[in-house]
Amino acid sequence: MHAAASNLSTPAAPAVRPSLDGARVLLVDDQPIIGEAVRRMLVDEAGIEFHYCQNPAEAIDKAAALGPTVMLLDLVMPEIDGLELVRRFRSDTRFRELPIIVLSTKEEPAVKAEAFTIGANDYIVKLPDRLELLARVRYHSRGYVALQERNEAFTALKASQQKLADDLATAAQYVRSLLPPPQALASANIDWRFIPSADLGGDAFGYHALDENCTAVYLLDVCGHGVGAALLSVSALNALRSGSLAQTDFYDPGSVLEALNRAFPMERQNDMFFTIWYGVFDASSRELRWAGGGHPAAVLIGEGLDSPQMLESDGPLIGVVDGLSYGSERVAVPPNARLFIYSDGAFEISRPDGTMWKFPEFLASLIAPENGPENRMDRLIDQIRQISGTSDMSDDFSMIQLAFQD
Secondary structure (H helix, E strand, C coil): CHHHHHHCCCCCCCCCCCCCCCEEEEEECCCHHHHHHHHHHHCCCCCEEEEEECCHHHHHHHHHHHCCCEEEEECCCCCCCHHHHHHHHHHCHHHCCCCEEEEECCCCHHHHHHHHHHCCCEEEECCCCHHHHHHHHHHHHHHHHHHHHHHHHHHHHHHHHHHHHHHHHHHHHHHHHHCCCCEEECCEEEEEEEECCCCCCCEEEEEEECCCCEEEEEEEEECCCCHHHHHHHHHHHHHHHHCCCCCCCCCCHHHHHHHHHHHCCHHHCCCCCEEEEEEEEECCCCEEEEEEECCCCEEEECCCCCCCEEECCCECCECCCCCCCCCCEEEECCCCCEEEEECHHHCCCECCCCCECCHHHHHHHHHCCCCCCCCHHHHHHHHHHHHHCCCCCCCCEEEEEEEECC
16 A cells, blocks of 8 residues: 555656647546446547546556546545545646546545545546536536636746846846946036836936037937837937937037937837937036927026026927927036936836825925935935835836036
């Protein structure tokens, strides 16, 4: 008996994939006469494949080799009790969902209750009427096949979702690799924070010297999410960095936005458009020129300013309508001022109760005085996570800080 029990331990080999085209029946019964009687009931039925196992010690290996969609299991057999065999099938991960119909010569309520408790799906007093047996076999088999199909679809969906997540992570890593390092350019120390959302929101930004006095800085946000949005943002970013936009004065923000609007019409970008804030700081005159297309206003703060100045982005979205003109604005930058440029993912934050964080609250948090070595951008990120109740961002968080020197 101990040897038989050891043969029922879970083998390393996986079970054969169950048939999804019909019923594959495995009967485990020590009496060949019962096996033959059940075979005759099922043999001429279309879509039913019958298999018989006389030795209960071989039942698990037999099931692993066949991949049945339903199993008929005798309750009373020598050496191995039928209820014990049910327990062993249910303890094997390959057969936890396999329908098991217990066959018994008696309809005893206590035994029936125990059979259902340990995992049997049905209980039939043998030998049943042929029509009843066929109905139960087909019913349980159809349910099991549907379950296996659902499980396979769910597994495929999970694999697809994981591939998508991997693709998005790779795209986010590529976008991050294109961002310039924090550095000092033309009397301004430039720092930034970028936290991509799980589905990648299409943010990108950069800055570079136009000459020894002038620095261009820009942040754009493509509509939508995913790899497509990231590809468009990277294309626009490369056009700005490479200076490849034709007939463009990169010292004139309005001219830059007009060139972007010509180069990236939404009908050639899968109906995607983007917002942008573009500025040029001239350290010799301490003047900042800027233009924006549908983008959140940049914020300029400093000791020489009575209140925060909102450098509005009044121009239209980039790529929506061809032939639009964009004007440029100017502002004098006092010594030790700070400029913050950001995407809407920095302030469009949902609370767990469904309400939205208000922009004035965002602005108050951004401009609040720093406490010692505290960084305003890091403080803002911490507050967003507290407000949203999660460390994940629902949209890309992008922010650039320019700390102007004397």
